[in-house]
Amino acid sequence: MTTMTDASVREFKMPDVGEGLTEAEILKWYVQVGDTVTDGQVVCEVETAKAAVELPIPYDGVVRDLRFPEGTTVDVGTSIIAIDVSGKAPAEAPAEAAEASAPAVAPVADAAEKKPEGRQPVLVGYGVAASSTKRRPRKGPEVPVQASVSIQTELNGHGPAPADPAPTAPAAGQSRPLAKPPVRKLAKDLGVDLATVIPSGPDGIITREDVHAAVTATETPVPAPVVTQAPAQAPVTVPAAPAASYDAARETRVPVKGVRKATAQAMVGSAFTAPHVTEFVTVDVTRTLKLVEELKQDKDFTGLRVNPLLLIAKALLVAIKRNPDINASWDEAGQEIVLKHYVNLGIAAATPRGLIVPNIKDAHTKTLPQLAESLGELVSTAKEGRTSPAAMQGGTVTITNVGVFGVDTGTPILPPGESAILAVGAIKLQPWVHKGKVKPRQVTTLALSFDHRLIDGELGSKVLADVAAILEQPKKLITWA
Numbered sequence: 001m002t003t004m005t006d007a008s009v010r011e012f013k014m015p016d017v018g019e020g021l022t023e024a025e026i027l028k029w030y031v032q033v034g035d036t037v038t039d040g041q042v043v044c045e046v047e048t049a050k051a052a053v054e055l056p057i058p059y060d061g062v063v064r065d066l067r068f069p070e071g072t073t074v075d076v077g078t079s080i081i082a083i084d085v086s087g088k089a090p091a092e093a094p095a096e097a098a099e100a101s102a103p104a105v106a107p108v109a110d111a112a113e114k115k116p117e118g119r120q121p122v123l124v125g126y127g128v129a130a131s132s133t134k135r136r137p138r139k140g141p142e143v144p145v146q147a148s149v150s151i152q153t154e155l156n157g158h159g160p161a162p163a164d165p166a167p168t169a170p171a172a173g174q175s176r177p178l179a180k181p182p183v184r185k186l187a188k189d190l191g192v193d194l195a196t197v198i199p200s201g202p203d204g205i206i207t208r209e210d211v212h213a214a215v216t217a218t219e220t221p222v223p224a225p226v227v228t229q230a231p232a233q234a235p236v237t238v239p240a241a242p243a244a245s246y247d248a249a250r251e252t253r254v255p256v257k258g259v260r261k262a263t264a265q266a267m268v269g270s271a272f273t274a275p276h277v278t279e280f281v282t283v284d285v286t287r288t289l290k291l292v293e294e295l296k297q298d299k300d301f302t303g304l305r306v307n308p309l310l311l312i313a314k315a316l317l318v319a320i321k322r323n324p325d326i327n328a329s330w331d332e333a334g335q336e337i338v339l340k341h342y343v344n345l346g347i348a349a350a351t352p353r354g355l356i357v358p359n360i361k362d363a364h365t366k367t368l369p370q371l372a373e374s375l376g377e378l379v380s381t382a383k384e385g386r387t388s389p390a391a392m393q394g395g396t397v398t399i400t401n402v403g404v405f406g407v408d409t410g411t412p413i414l415p416p417g418e419s420a421i422l423a424v425g426a427i428k429l430q431p432w433v434h435k436g437k438v439k440p441r442q443v444t445t446l447a448l449s450f451d452h453r454l455i456d457g458e459l460g461s462k463v464l465a466d467v468a469a470i471l472e473q474p475k476k477l478i479t480w481a
Contacts, residue, residue, distance in 0.1 A: 008086035010059045011079040014046070024048045025073045025257060026080065035063045043081060046074075047257075052385050061085040073181070073257065179206040182255050187211045208253070274330065274419075274451040278411040279460055283468045284432055286442040288312075291474045300369050305376040309347075309401055311474065312424055312467070314371060316399060317343060317364055318480050319466035326463050327396050328419050330453050337454045346398035346415060347375065349382035357415055358387050359395040403427060409445040419455055422467065423447040444471075 014024055024046040031043045042054045043063075065082040068074055177194040179187070183206055187194050190211060197214045199206045256264060288311050295306045320327050320343055329338045345363035349356055358381070360366070360374045381387050395418055402410050403426035412423045425445040432441035448464040470476045 006084075008084055009064055010061070010083045010085050012043075012057055012059070012081045012083060013079050014074045014076050015055070016076045023073050023075050024053075026068055026070055027052060028070055029066055031063050031066075031081075033063050033065060037061060037063060037083065048389060053388065057081070057083065059083045059085055177206055178204055183208055183211060190215050209248075273332075274414055275453060276411070276414065276449050277452045277455075277457070277460065278447055278449040279457075279464050280409060280445060280447050281464050281468045282443060282445045283471050284434070284441045285427060285444050285471045288471045288474050289427070289442050295368075301372060304369060304372040305379070306372055308427060309399070309424070310368070310372050310375055311477075312422075312471065313345060313347075313363070313375065313399060314368055314477060314481075315467045315470035316397070316422055316463075317345065317371075318470060318477060319463045320397065321364065322466055322480060323459060323463045326420050326450065326455055326459055328454055329396070329417050330419070330451060340396050342396070344394050344396045346395035346418070346421075347378055348398060348400035349379060349387075351382055351385060351387075356382060356387055356392060357395060357398055358382060358391040359398075361394070397421070399424065403444065409447045411447060412449050414449060414451060419451040420460070420463070421449050422464075423449070 025048075027045045027047050029044050031037060031041075037043060037057050038060050039058055040056045043057045045052055045054050047053075061083040063081065064084045067078075067080045067082070074080055177197065178199065178201075179194055184194065186192075186208055187197070187206075192211050192214050194206055194211075197206050197210050200210050201207045285308065288308060292306055292308055292311065295301050324341075325339065327340050327343055329340070331338050342362055343364040344359040344361050346357040346359040349358065358378050360371070360378060363371065363374070366374060378387075378391075381391075395415060397418055398412075398415055398421040400410075400412050400421060401424045403424050406426050409425035410423045412421045414421050423446070425447070427442050427444045429440050430443040431438050432443055433439075434441055446464060446467060448460055448467075450460045466480075470480065
């Protein structure tokens, strides 16, 4: 690995690609060691708690080292790639230096079974040891591992040890036990000391199953052998530890990280902080659908995406203009209600990485064609996974369209920092009383959730009623806007 003393090497550190983010996962490297890169070239894609982002390199040079493999979560400010700005190809590091810089990851084994010289396997999330200092081995008699295994096996009543030694726990002088961050957290939550866990993974890595087995073994009392002068008795049999607490063939465990982790934390925080109230209204949107078809033929909307969501968004913006107090947030620290004189309209979007809510900045200032253009760009960018963290910050009110999944309605949870969210249900042909007669009409149900600390039932009802009135009579957009 390149050291910081090399003046020709530049270290590129994981940047804060969003406001206040502390870590990001490396999804994909676009370069390899030895590749030539130029200033502004994208070298990798990372996923933060908000979105996937491509990172450009600010140097010209040759890639000297990739500090972490794909799939690693790296703290902001940590070096992730080294660039040799002199333009020279990376030289092969001496075997001794490589061995000194590699972490001690091999399990306790006979000296004849050591791995070949060079880099040792690097555990995800730990990188390569920064120091090459070696501790002086402790003095004392050396006990072969094979012999110790045989002695313990005979004490347990299992006869001679097998030819291949079983995995053993780390020795007293060994470095920190090897385990991935999720496994370390599991061990911490269960109160398990990783130094006592017998690893079964490759290169002596402790797995989740090892931790569960350690818990089960701890809970199972093991009778100690009794040493007496009496005649030899039958050996004490140690109960075998049960299998892991779940069947890997019947269950799949997916680490919670990135967008999914951020969404979960935000929803829990919102649901148990803001007192939610949800109101519903069923609306005849037949005229709105007719207006959508008319706008599709209008030359001002050529090449733009025109759908019911566009008019629903415009109707909500008009309702906010008529009832501005709903566009606010609760400041717990200052014990204040923050009234906002701008509307950053959030649109919930389902993506392969989870639900995200990018917003249209200053949506209240846009004409209907401009709103259609912004809405189209927002949706296409989200589907392609290119939404930037900045696009998801600063929202004031949100629309979530559950109708696209055939759902009638729902009780949406407020995005943190917002006071209202409108859920739009599926539009269906239903019997409806129209001009005194029952006729088939296009009907949908709207649901408005709001923070009852700053929005009372009257204000919430007015906003929802205004949205419904506009969708029933779209001509009100002209008179109310």
